[in-house]
Amino acid sequence: xxxxxxxxxxxxxxxxxxxxxxxxxxxxxxxxxxxxxxxxxxxxxxxxxxxxxxxxxxxxxxxxxxxxx
Numbered sequence: 835x836x837x838x839x840x841x842x843x844x845x846x847x848x849x850x851x852x853x854x855x856x857x858x859x860x861x862x863x864x865x866x867x868x869x870x871x872x873x874x875x876x877x878x879x880x881x882x883x884x885x886x887x888x889x890x891x892x893x894x895x896x897x898x899x900x901x902x903x
Contacts, residue, residue: 840867844901848877851894853901872897 838857841864845852855868874894879887 838865846874846876848880849873849875851876851898851901870901872900 838859840855840857842853842855845854851872851874853868853870853872854866857865857867859865874890874897876886876890878890
């Protein structure tokens with residue numbers, strides 16, 4: 835049997851950013867290893883101004899590096 839493949843995905847939605855890490859032994863045998871959610875609220879002011887606020891950039895710089903670990 836070959837070594838499992840580790841897969842990670844980041845989903846940046848309008849309310850939160852989610853990290854999912856899994857270990858795949860085959861295309862059908864996938865084991866979730868870790869999930870994490872960081873509330874970022876990217877869409878908070880989407881109807882008020884066409885850009886992310888400085889506060890959103892600051893929160894992302896604080897929270898997203900934890901996903902790297």
